[in-house]
Amino acid sequence: MTVDTTPTSVSGINIKSSQNRLLIKNGKIVNDDGMEDLDVYIEDGIIKQVGRNLIIPGGTRTIDATGKLVMPGGIDPHTHFELEMMGAKSADDFYKGTRAAVAGGTTCVIDFVLPQKGQSLLEAYANWREKADGKVCCDYGLHVGVTWWSPQVRKEMQQLTTEQYGINSFKMFMAYKDAWMLDDYDLYCAIETCAELRALPQVHAENGNIIARNTEKLLAKGVTGPEGHQLSRDEEVEAEAVNRACVIANQASSPLYIVHMMSRSAVRALQQARARQRHVLLGETLAASVGTDGSHYGNSCFRHAAAHVLSPPLRPDPATPQALCEALADDDLQLIGSDNCTFHEKDKELGKNNFCKIPNGVNGVEDRMAILWQKAVNTGIMDPCRFVAVTSTNAAKIFNMYPQKGRVAVNSDADLVVWDPKLERTISAATHKQAVNFNIFEGQHVVGSPQYVIVNGRVCLDDGELRVVEGFGKFIKTAVDSPAVFGSAPAPAAAPAQLDVSHVSNGSPSPDLGNMTKSVESLSVSGCSTPTGRKMREPGARNLQTSTFSISKEIEGLDTKTSVRVRNPPGGKSSGLW
Numbered sequence: 001m002t003v004d005t006t007p008t009s010v011s012g013i014n015i016k017s018s019q020n021r022l023l024i025k026n027g028k029i030v031n032d033d034g035m036e037d038l039d040v041y042i043e044d045g046i047i048k049q050v051g052r053n054l055i056i057p058g059g060t061r062t063i064d065a066t067g068k069l070v071m072p073g074g075i076d077p078h079t080h081f082e083l084e085m086m087g088a089k090s091a092d093d094f095y096k097g098t099r100a101a102v103a104g105g106t107t108c109v110i111d112f113v114l115p116q117k118g119q120s121l122l123e124a125y126a127n128w129r130e131k132a133d134g135k136v137c138c139d140y141g142l143h144v145g146v147t148w149w150s151p152q153v154r155k156e157m158q159q160l161t162t163e164q165y166g167i168n169s170f171k172m173f174m175a176y177k178d179a180w181m182l183d184d185y186d187l188y189c190a191i192e193t194c195a196e197l198r199a200l201p202q203v204h205a206e207n208g209n210i211i212a213r214n215t216e217k218l219l220a221k222g223v224t225g226p227e228g229h230q231l232s233r234d235e236e237v238e239a240e241a242v243n244r245a246c247v248i249a250n251q252a253s254s255p256l257y258i259v260h261m262m263s264r265s266a267v268r269a270l271q272q273a274r275a276r277q278r279h280v281l282l283g284e285t286l287a288a289s290v291g292t293d294g295s296h297y298g299n300s301c302f303r304h305a306a307a308h309v310l311s312p313p314l315r316p317d318p319a320t321p322q323a324l325c326e327a328l329a330d331d332d333l334q335l336i337g338s339d340n341c342t343f344h345e346k347d348k349e350l351g352k353n354n355f356c357k358i359p360n361g362v363n364g365v366e367d368r369m370a371i372l373w374q375k376a377v378n379t380g381i382m383d384p385c386r387f388v389a390v391t392s393t394n395a396a397k398i399f400n401m402y403p404q405k406g407r408v409a410v411n412s413d414a415d416l417v418v419w420d421p422k423l424e425r426t427i428s429a430a431t432h433k434q435a436v437n438f439n440i441f442e443g444q445h446v447v448g449s450p451q452y453v454i455v456n457g458r459v460c461l462d463d464g465e466l467r468v469v470e471g472f473g474k475f476i477k478t479a480v481d482s483p484a485v486f487g488s489a490p491a492p493a494a495a496p497a498q499l500d501v502s503h504v505s506n507g508s509p510s511p512d513l514g515n516m517t518k519s520v521e522s523l524s525v526s527g528c529s530t531p532t533g534r535k536m537r538e539p540g541a542r543n544l545q546t547s548t549f550s551i552s553k554e555i556e557g558l559d560t561k562t563s564v565r566v567r568n569p570p571g572g573k574s575s576g577l578w
């Protein structure tokens, strides 16, 4: 076990007592549903009291949070630490990756177990636990990739969702042809299995066959540099896959979560699917896509351009970052992750003469919160409550960790950030904690960053000084049947993915009709009138009181005359997370 720094005392108080008992005073608590000036008392890693004039034991360390926001620690729903892909291994391991996470205000990450084709999912899961358990500086959960299909995979998915393993989400790839990609039949089977298990299917939505053919054509024309990466997979290639994934999920009567949505076209495809489908459809974007853009692929320096290569790629359209912030604010997207998957320069050079060999991935786990604060809160696009929702609470709800995680409340884990909205700094690889010497946000000036980060009651960022402990975090088992995804009704006795043939009288069932009937029903339901779209546009306005409920944008993006997409109805049809 490694400790970054090992002071025996902090401000003259024994560190043991300061770790066990902590009072955060005079701050403004921010949850996803409101803000209030209250103190927080923590004991043994759990929030024990929230209120004013608290009575607390002597010897308790006090942090004065005057002028600061006290928020649930960030939950990054998408990391790849120590991942072997495309002939390289990602540079941030579970120690350095979670150390960087904590430095940026994130106190829980969810990484992906990605089996090789043909590999047992259980074996891959065991490998991941072995890599992570002794190294993590904060709590972590796992999603499992379904990278091939067989009856054995189906059985192992079922096993993984039991209490013994604690998995409630599976990721399928529509890209990375000849590696992790599933065809539509296998994708349908995998999503259907998720629905039966009441687990959440996640999809990497890009058309892998189109990418493969475009890559051949580009290479034949002599386009070998990193710019070819974006050219081989434009927005349409992403949006088509988003739509197809939603259709397949609908056929399987399943909810769906689309990871790393990088373009306006993709968001539009998700909105349109939501308007016609009955099950919850969730979308995640990335710090990379709100914090930078695809202009970097044209940089003449290979190192620079290759460092920005990830899939789906950053988009050349300069309006994309703001549009994605607005989508997060409007609940068109529900979460922001990092997809942190860093590679050393020598590994990126595997693609020096062929862009399709550049290992895919960028940094973000450390800067995710500050980047979103800068781009969305400081600009007035979202308020601090929505910031908490998309950086923490929604992930906790979707992956069934709530309210243990994602909330400042009595009995929740003491995973907290004391956020200084006035703290100014410039992001740089020279000062970041990530394992690589490149940062895609290099030189960006941000106002707002964590001053203290508390992980399970332990002060791990202490007035800006990082004091993490290797192996201090623990694995969080997640149960299936998340209420945010499947609703609070009990699971149906019959498997939900059965085709509805009840209306067929001549003995020749039409597989389409069951879902078509549902679509028609949901179209009429979606015309209901709840005003939605909690958002805030006045620059500088920063609290719920100044938020407005707007219906003005609700009829944008209509694709049929009969459907009206009602956005964010509190308690109505939306992501279900309000």
Ligand SMILES: NC(=O)NCCC(=O)O
Pocket: 080, 204, 260, 309, 310, 311, 312, 339, 341, 360, 361, 362
């Ligand atoms: N996104 C990316 O480019 N790398 C990580 C693997 C994945 O999530 O597809």
Ligand SMILES: [Zn+2]
Pocket: 204, 259, 260, 311
């Ligand atoms: Zn992916």
Ligand SMILES: [Zn+2]
Pocket: 078, 079, 080, 260, 339, 341
């Ligand atoms: Zn990823």
